[in-house]
Amino acid sequence: QDEVIDPVLDEIFDLVWFNDQFIRVYIPEGAENLPVVVWNHGAGEGYRETNGVNNEGAQLYANEGGLGWITDKYPAIVIAPQRGTGTGYSQANTLAYIESLAKEGKADLNRVYVGGCSAGGGETLSYLRNFPTFFAAAVPVCPAGSLNAAQSEIVADIPMWFFQSADDPTIKAERTRATIANLETAKAKEVLYTEVENLPYTEDGVDYTYNGHWSWILPLNNYYSEEYQTNVHDWLFSKVYEPIARFDIETEVMEYGSDTAKVIIDMKKAIDAETLTKETFTVNAKNISPLV
Numbered sequence: 001q002d003e004v005i006d007p008v009l010d011e012i013f014d015l016v017w018f019n020d021q022f023i024r025v026y027i028p029e030g031a032e033n034l035p036v037v038v039w040n041h042g043a044g045e046g047y048r049e050t051n052g053v054n055n056e057g058a059q060l061y062a063n064e065g066g067l068g069w070i071t072d073k074y075p076a077i078v079i080a081p082q083r084g085t086g087t088g089y090s091q092a093n094t095l096a097y098i099e100s101l102a103k104e105g106k107a108d109l110n111r112v113y114v115g116g117c118s119a120g121g122g123e124t125l126s127y128l129r130n131f132p133t134f135f136a137a138a139v140p141v142c143p144a145g146s147l148n149a150a151q152s153e154i155v156a157d158i159p160m161w162f163f164q165s166a167d168d169p170t171i172k173a174e175r176t177r178a179t180i181a182n183l184e185t186a187k188a189k190e191v192l193y194t195e196v197e198n199l200p201y202t203e204d205g206v207d208y209t210y211n212g213h214w215s216w217i218l219p220l221n222n223y224y225s226e227e228y229q230t231n232v233h234d235w236l237f238s239k240v241y242e243p244i245a246r247f248d249i250e251t252e253v254m255e256y257g258s259d260t261a262k263v264i265i266d267m268k269k270a271i272d273a274e275t276l277t278k279e280t281f282t283v284n285a286k287n288i289s290p291l292v
Contacts, residue, residue, distance in 0.1 A: 012026050012070070013026050013080065015056070016097075018100070019096065019097075021087060021090065022088065023081050023082075024057065024059070024060055024080040025097075026066065026077065026078040026079075026080075027077050027106060028076075028077070032105055032106065033105065033106070033107070034075055034076055034077050034106060034107060034108060034111075035074070035076045035077070035107075035108055035112070036108070037069040037076050037077070037078045037079070037115065037236075038079045038112070038114045039065045039066050039068075039080050039120070040083075040115065040116025040117075040120030040124055041058075041059035041062065041080070041082065041083070042062070042063075042118035042120050043118060043144070045058040045062045046082070046084035046119075047083065047085070048084060054086075056082065057082075059080050059081075060080055063117065063214075063216055063220065065216065068220030068221065071233060076237070077101065077106065077107055079097070079098065091126070091127055091130060110240050110241045111240055111241070112134060112136060113137050113138065113139070113236055113237075114127050114135050115139030115140065115141065115219070116139075116140065117215075118141070118143070118144050118170065118213065118216075119144045120141075121141045121143025121145065122143050122144040122145025123145070124138055125140055125143055125145045125147055125151075125179075128147075128155040128158055128160075129154055132155050132158065136241040137158065137159040137161075137235075138158055138159070138161075139161050139236065140163075141163045141215055141216045141218075141219060142164050142165070142170070142215045143162070143176060144170075146179045147179045147182050147183065151182075152182040152186035152188065155183075156187065156188040157189050158189070160191050161191075161219070161232065161236070162180060162191070162192070162194070163194050163195075163218050163219055164195045164196075164215055165199055165215040166212070167197070167212035168213045169211070169212055170212075171213065173195060176193075180193050192225070192228055192235070194218065194223070194225055196215070199212060199214055199215065199217060219232045
């Protein structure tokens with residue numbers, strides 16, 4: 001498996017401001033139509049200020065989550081937003097930032113991936129529920145969240161690889177297993193589930209066990225699964241979201257009154273009308289305001 005680059009965090013993750021939200025982002029030099037990984041931190045790395053001192057960047061230092069997706073084999077843009085009061089954070093704005101990178105020719109909107117650990121795993125599931133047609137794949141790790149039956153139906157088309165340790169004292173394995181069961185009932189397209197008994201390691205010839213909550217150690221070190229015969233990077237970066245088309249919508253108020261509008265959908269390419277059904281064609285609307 002390829003070796004993960006381990007640079008000094010502040011030398012590789014830029015701090016950018018976008019629509020009043022600050023975001024840490026790694027953009028490879030000469031980036032052109034690259035995949036994007038959104039990594040969501042745990043609860044302990046939420047933004048806070050104490051006596052005028054803040055912890056901006058804690059989401060990068062705590063478990064070096066963003067670094068786990070920076071590799072030579074798969075050049076990618078890595079976005080590590082920080083949640084919390086004062087950050088301006090929102091899911092919609094984070095995705096709008098990705099769209100802005102796509103307009104600049106740097107990001108490929110058909111290869112956007114999302115993952116996170118603990119509270120960030122819960123945030124990952126929330127992204128999938130709220131934006132089920134935005135992501136090509138997801139890596140929820142010991143997620144502090146779940147998917148019920150109805151939600152599992154919504155996200156069933158998104159490939160997912162879950163990670164969990166059976167001895168996790170914070171996020172009980174039963175919770176993640178229940179989500180997996182709901183996805184299986186929903187006949188989800190592709191759900192991989194890696195549950196380990198514990199997280200062993202050896203130091204100076206002595207065997208130890210990491211805290212069971214730290215299962216992010218697995219995907220962030222490009223875990224290879226004997227069961228699935230692949231590692232995390234090869235699996236994740238092989239996934240491509242293939243919508244029928246991406247399109248623009250224009251609205252125009254017509255002379256019949258302010259409550260009547262003409263809607264123009266430019267599909268960007270020829271489309272077979274027989275392929276358009278309520279199952280294959282959806283419109284996600286945003287920034288909608290009443291006609292005046």
